[in-house]
Amino acid sequence: MSQQQFMQNPWSNWMKGEGPDSDIVISTRLRIARNLRQHPFPLLATDSQGEEVVRKVTEVAESEALRKRHHLQVIHMDQVNPLEKRVLVEKHLISPHLAEESRKGAVLLSPDESVSIMVNEEDHIRIQVLLPGFRLNEAWEIGTKIDDIFEKHLNYAFDETRGYLTSCPTNVGTGIRASVMLHLPALVMTQQISRILQAINQVGLVVRGIYGEGSEALGNLFQLSNQVTLGMSETDILSNLYGVARQIIEQERVARAYLLEHTRVTLEDRIFRSYGILMYARTVESKEAAQRLSDVRLGIDLGVISDVSPLVLNELLVTTQPGFLQQHAGQKLTPDQRDERRARLIRERIADTERPAGT
Amino acid sequence: MNCEECGKRPATLHLTKIVNGEKTEYHICEHCAQEKGDVFTGFHNFSINNLLSGLLKFDPMQKSVKESTSTKPLRCETCGLTYAQFSKSGRFGCSDCYTFLGDRLDPLFRRIHGNTQHIGKVPERTGGQLKIRKELEQLKQALQKYVASEEFEKAAEMRDRIRALEQKMAQS
Numbered sequence: 001m002s003q004q005q006f007m008q009n010p011w012s013n014w015m016k017g018e019g020p021d022s023d024i025v026i027s028t029r030l031r032i033a034r035n036l037r038q039h040p041f042p043l044l045a046t047d048s049q050g051e052e053v054v055r056k057v058t059e060v061a062e063s064e065a066l067r068k069r070h071h072l073q074v075i076h077m078d079q080v081n082p083l084e085k086r087v088l089v090e091k092h093l094i095s096p097h098l099a100e101e102s103r104k105g106a107v108l109l110s111p112d113e114s115v116s117i118m119v120n121e122e123d124h125i126r127i128q129v130l131l132p133g134f135r136l137n138e139a140w141e142i143g144t145k146i147d148d149i150f151e152k153h154l155n156y157a158f159d160e161t162r163g164y165l166t167s168c169p170t171n172v173g174t175g176i177r178a179s180v181m182l183h184l185p186a187l188v189m190t191q192q193i194s195r196i197l198q199a200i201n202q203v204g205l206v207v208r209g210i211y212g213e214g215s216e217a218l219g220n221l222f223q224l225s226n227q228v229t230l231g232m233s234e235t236d237i238l239s240n241l242y243g244v245a246r247q248i249i250e251q252e253r254v255a256r257a258y259l260l261e262h263t264r265v266t267l268e269d270r271i272f273r274s275y276g277i278l279m280y281a282r283t284v285e286s287k288e289a290a291q292r293l294s295d296v297r298l299g300i301d302l303g304v305i306s307d308v309s310p311l312v313l314n315e316l317l318v319t320t321q322p323g324f325l326q327q328h329a330g331q332k333l334t335p336d337q338r339d340e341r342r343a344r345l346i347r348e349r350i351a352d353t354e355r356p357a358g359t
Numbered sequence: 360m361n362c363e364e365c366g367k368r369p370a371t372l373h374l375t376k377i378v379n380g381e382k383t384e385y386h387i388c389e390h391c392a393q394e395k396g397d398v399f400t401g402f403h404n405f406s407i408n409n410l411l412s413g414l415l416k417f418d419p420m421q422k423s424v425k426e427s428t429s430t431k432p433l434r435c436e437t438c439g440l441t442y443a444q445f446s447k448s449g450r451f452g453c454s455d456c457y458t459f460l461g462d463r464l465d466p467l468f469r470r471i472h473g474n475t476q477h478i479g480k481v482p483e484r485t486g487g488q489l490k491i492r493k494e495l496e497q498l499k500q501a502l503q504k505y506v507a508s509e510e511f512e513k514a515a516e517m518r519d520r521i522r523a524l525e526q527k528m529a530q531s
């Protein structure tokens with residue numbers, strides 16, 4: 001795949017909507033932070049020191065052992081324009097930090113975009129595995145194998161007491177951050193979400209959601225991830241996250257069933273209104289788009305709407321973001337222009353994939 | 360309320376982050392949120408610097424550092440980071456900073472992670488004999504457990520594996 005295709009093609013492997021519990025877990029992400037001994041961390045490194053790290057890391061990526069697993073392509077941050085960087089951020093392939101602040105940053109990408117390795121982000125190496133559905137163990141297996149190959153060729157900064165040494169004290173130890181992106185509309189609608197968020201902080205996990213006015217998270221999407229990286233093994237971290245996510249998934253299912261049973265008409269009305277707006281609106285703000293897409297997605301998962309593919313919605317979550325809209329338009333757009341384009345894009349994609357009812 | 364990032368526009372997005380039981384709220388405007396990148400990648404590391412330097416400011420260890428300046432080096436010999444810089448940025452300059460700051464990091468790690476010692480993966484090559492030592496520790500614990508519960512067959516198995524590992528260590 002060419003660099004251009006990574007920017008133009010909206011599809012990443014994680015959007016495929018496959019995998020266990022994909023009605024609630026949109027994606028699973030695992031990140032492994034590693035650093036090289038005797039090299040200053042990226043925040044302090046000079047340009048030439050940064051270049052040296054990129055060179056060393058890309059050499060390993062081109063080595064036989066890694067080639068056998070993943071054909072990674074290198075994209076240097078100083079060779080992509082700000083809009084393209086933003087698209088990579090919107091596809092979750094790089095962090096905003098790598099896009100904005102790293103001087104000698106690079107990213108190594110697998111063709112299906114399930115593996116992306118950031119070089120000179122906050123740490124020298126950040127291996128990221130991004131899979132559709134709820135697949136923590138699989139993500140760890142892929143990530144740890146890549147880690148092993150790098151370790152064979154590079155001198156990692158590792159300490160017997162502190163573990164893998166990282167730039168930020170919040171990542172030291174295992175250096176792993178595992179997260180699942182959860183779609184929790186029913187827990188939000190039944191107002192149970194705050195109770196659950198409260199409980200989660202007791203167990204070394206953290207939830208991020210963005211709140212608009214009122215209490216609704218944008219698109220009802222929540223990212224659940226581990227907070228502790230030191231003093232817990234990788235297995236413990238992953239099984240802890242797995243267990244808590246499992247419980248949240250079950251509670252969301254119970255809440256969905258409850259809503260369907262007790263408030264079916266209200267629920268269907270809400271879902272179909274959102275569907276109508278997405279099919280016919282001429283201008284949609286990103287916040288509203290996220291909410292309507294969430295409603296329609298819930299409708300599909302509950303079998304209320306049967307003529308739209310859930311994959312369209314995964315794709316639209318990404319392609320209706322500002323960077324993607326502008327990349328698609330080939331120019332910078334004002335917020336009003338974006339709202340108009342967003343509405344058109346959604347209309348077209350839904351019409352495109354609509355299947356005759358009942359099939 | 361005005362946006363915490365730009366201070367100009369009204370804050371319309373309210374982000375709640377819970378770290379080890381401490382709830383922190385951020386209030387920013389939509390514009391700044393979009394500048395930060397896409398909304399559901401969400402604020403990765405957003406303001407974590409501030410959080411950390413907040414932790415360090417109220418940390419009693421800072422006082423002890425000042426007291427002991429005559430004996431301990433003032434900056435990391437490899438990258439030149441000083442304690443003051445570290446407590447301001449909350450970031451290390453290189454992996455040797457961990458050695459330079461040493462035990463002084465324990466209170467910080469305890470607050471962030473509730474722990475100070477790594478017990479996870481050990482790299483095959485750069486981890487040296489640590490990997491074997493850790494395995495030995497685990498086997499010895501298992502041995503004790505089996506002895507206590509009088510599962511002698513399993514205990515014997517553990518004992519054999521311990522012997523084999525100890526031989527391996529002696530050889531390398």
Ligand SMILES: [Zn+2]
Pocket residue numbers: 362363364365366367368387388389390391392
């Ligand atoms: Zn602002």
Ligand SMILES: [Zn+2]
Pocket residue numbers: 435436437438439440451452453454455456457
């Ligand atoms: Zn240093």
